[in-house]
Amino acid sequence: MNKLEIKSRINELKKQLNHHNYLYYVKNQPEISDYEFDQLMRELQELENKYPEFALPDSPTQRVGSDITNEFESIPHIVPMQSLSNAYSFKELKDFLLRVEKGLGISSLEYVVEQKIDGVSINLLYENGVLVHALTRGDGTVGENITKNAKTIRDIPLSIKYRKRIEIRGEIYLARDEFNKLNEQRQKAGNEPFANPRNAAAGSIKLKYSKDTAKRHLNAIFYGMGFTEENEFSYQYEFLQFLKNQGFPTNQNVKKCSSFDEIKSFCNEWEPKRFDLPFDIDGMVIKVNRFDYQKKLGSTAKSPRWAIAYKFKAEEVITKLNRIEFQVGRTGAITPVAKLTPVRISGSTVSNATLHNEDEIKRLQLKIGDYVKVVKSGEIIPKIIGVVFDKRDGTEKD
Known part of the structure; x- marks a missing residue:
């Protein structure tokens, strides 16, 4: 070029x-x-x-992606809320560990590996043990004030024993059972269902009236901190115990690891078991355990250099395309939807998949009766990614 x-x-x-x-x-x-x-x-x-x-x-x-809508008051985070870099292979994960070791000049390090909840980030500020405000990530520097709605979530303590000023960070999520109930209610009312629990949680925490947020039965889990008055915490693993002692729900599936092989083994253990959990996870987060090492490594403009998210692969299945229907949305937009032979994927049975537009149908070279490859992950609704051309027998129709 x-x-x-x-x-x-x-x-x-x-x-x-x-x-x-x-x-x-x-x-x-x-x-x-x-x-x-x-x-x-x-x-x-x-x-x-x-x-x-x-x-x-x-x-x-x-820049960090922004969720600011201008419908809520904007308040600066004391310490910026960055997003994590992603690794999609163990090679990329190993490269991250090598960068960390090189940055610190140390070849033997301890890491904390935690499940990555697929939800909406939240930042809580406490002063004298009382919740002052709850903010979304926003653009990483400024977040939206969702305090009234956040107070409807029972997992968020309104007061804690710790009296110093501190920012506590975590994830708001919607359990799968609640997500399914919510979508059933929406469909009965003639409303469009949410694509996944993360989208439902993001919409629920920003509802205009807190009484409506309360009806969504959101949950929260906590894993980190932003600002602290004093540097009295030394390790991520110990900080998780501090959170638990203060009444914050924490993830119990956490492990200290001292090698790439240990981290890889723990990630491999949870990838197939993720669908057995009551909430969605889309990977594992690997963090340097020592806070002084985290500080030394620092951050880029967007992400910390001391942590990374290892993302699970989207589960892929093969099923039959029976027909394509065209649905008209509330805005009048026409969207093609693939009607599939029901198939089990990512912990649920699916019979529909998005096709976005007619160009997508042409790009995939779809024919009615084709066997197609379907993926579904925490980020998107079921999607056709390709045709199994070897299975064509001539009975397929354009």
Whole structure:
């Protein structure tokens, strides 16, 4: 590519990423998976690194995705709330560990590995043991004040024994059972169902009236801190125990690991068991255990250098495409929906899959009667990713 084509590609990537950030954080209606989003982000990062003259401060590579809607009061976080970098393979995870070891000049380190709840981040500020406010991640620097709604969540303590000023960070989520009940209610009322529990949680915590949020039966789990008055905490693993002692729900499936093999084994243990949990997890979070090491490693503009999320692969199944129906949404938009032979995937039975638009049907070369590959992860509704052409027998129809 020449310089003009490179600049054009960078602008196109920025446009796509800003569009998908808006759909994910503000509309809670993602069109693509985290993996597909990260592939676009990585391409942009590589181009900006190679051609720094085209790297501008407003690039998505320099900013945390924002959930700010201007419907709630905005309040700054005392310490910024960054997002985690993702690893989609054990090679990428091992590369992260090597970067950490190189950054610290230490070859033997202890890590804490925790389940990555697929929910909505929240930041709680306590002063003199009393909850002052609850903020969304926002743009990482400023969050939206959702205190009234957050107080309806029983997992969030309104007061704690600890008296010093502290920011406690965690995840709001909707349990699978509650998600299924909510979608049944919405469908009976003629409303569009939520695509997944994360989207439902994101919409529920930002409802106009807290009494409506209370009806959604949200949960929360806590795992970290932002600001503290004194550096009296030394280890992530011990801090999780502190949270538990203060009345915050914490994840019980946590492990201290001292090697790549230990971390890999723990990730492999939970990947097939994730669907047995009452809530969605989409991976495992690996953190350097010592806080002084975390401080030394620091952060990039978007992510800490001392932590990473290892993302599970989306489960893939094969089933038959029986027909395609065209649905009209409330805005009048027409969306093709694939009607499938029911198949079990990611802990639930699915019989529909999104096709987005007619161009997607052409791109996939779909025919009625085809056997198709379907994926479903915590980020997206069921989606056809390809046709099993070897199974075609001539009876398929356009």
